Amino acid sequence: MIRAVLRMGNPRLLEVARPVEACPSPELDDLVTDLLDTMRHLDGAGLAAPQIGVSLRVVVFEVKSNPRYPDAAPIPLTMLVNPVITPLADDILEDWEGCLSVPGLRGLVPRYRHVRYTGTDPQGQAIDRTVSGFHARVVQHECDHLDGVLYPRRMRNMECFGFEGEVAALRTQFDPG
Numbered sequence: 001m002i003r004a005v006l007r008m009g010n011p012r013l014l015e016v017a018r019p020v021e022a023c024p025s026p027e028l029d030d031l032v033t034d035l036l037d038t039m040r041h042l043d044g045a046g047l048a049a050p051q052i053g054v055s056l057r058v059v060v061f062e063v064k065s066n067p068r069y070p071d072a073a074p075i076p077l078t079m080l081v082n083p084v085i086t087p088l089a090d091d092i093l094e095d096w097e098g099c100l101s102v103p104g105l106r107g108l109v110p111r112y113r114h115v116r117y118t119g120t121d122p123q124g125q126a127i128d129r130t131v132s133g134f135h136a137r138v139v140q141h142e143c144d145h146l147d148g149v150l151y152p153r154r155m156r157n158m159e160c161f162g163f164e165g166e167v168a169a170l171r172t173q174f175d176p177g
Contacts, residue, residue, distance in 0.1 A: 001034050002041045003052040005100045013101060014148040017048075017055045020081050023124045028058070032079050032122050035060045043068050044100045045075070046138050048145030051101050057082045058122075059142035063134070068098065075135045080127060083119035083143050087112040088130065096171065097141060097151050098164070106167050108160035108174055109151050111137045 006013050020028060031054055039047040039060055045068065046061030062077040063069060091113040098106050114132045117139050121127055131139065141151060155161060160174050 001037055003034050003038045005038065005042065005047075005051050006053055008099075008102045008150055008152070010101075012053055012055070013050060013145070013150060015050065015055055016148050017050050017057045017146040019057050023081055023120060024122055028081070028122050031056065031058060032060060036079075039100075042100050045069055045072070046142040047100060048142045050145050050148075057146045059083060059139075059146065061138050061142055063138070069134075072134050075138060078127070078139075079122050080117070080119045080139075080142075081122060083117055083139070083146070085140060085143050086116045086118075088114040088116055093137075094156070094174075095137060096167070097137070099141070099151055101145075102150060102152065104163055106162065106164050107152055107155050108157065108170075109137075109141075109154050110156060111140045111154075115140065117143075 031049060035047045038052060043066055045063050045066060046059060049056045049058040059080050061075060063072050063075040092110045093113045094108050094110045096106050097109045115136045116130045118128045160170055
């Protein structure tokens with residue numbers, strides 16, 4: 001079922017989400033289905049449970065062919081429960097991000113370039129991946145939602161924050177590549 005996405009300013013987006021205790025469960029399966037339906041309907045790269053008003057540590061992400069991220073490398077469908085992210089180096093890369101909870105805006109956000117993430121899938125099977133680049137950025141962005149953090153709080157320079165149609169000049173001036 002497609003759910004409404006909470007937007008920046010809603011206090012529920014600032015809460016730290018609770019761990020999932022029952023895995024697998026029919027309720028968790030329903031939540032993951034709603035997250036996937038909503039993410040795909042809105043052409044998102046990922047979505048976290050708090051974004052649809054559910055304070056649980058669950059994220060989903062996937063990138064195949066996405067009009068919001070036309071140059072992004074593919075990311076396999078991942079349904080991640082109780083994730084833990086570990087940076088693998090101090091190497092930080094700033095790049096442009098958007099968010100379904102901050103619609104129409106983009107900002108230049110620093111993220112670890114290489115991370116390991118662990119957790120389980122909704123059936124309780126272990127997930128342990130080492131990733132880099134856009135995949136690492138997406139998982140860090142989604143997991144930030146579980147700790148009540150929206151990407152503008154990570155930004156170093158608010159001059160690199162603006163509406164999607166207006167930031168083209170900023171993209172060339174503040175090219176992270």
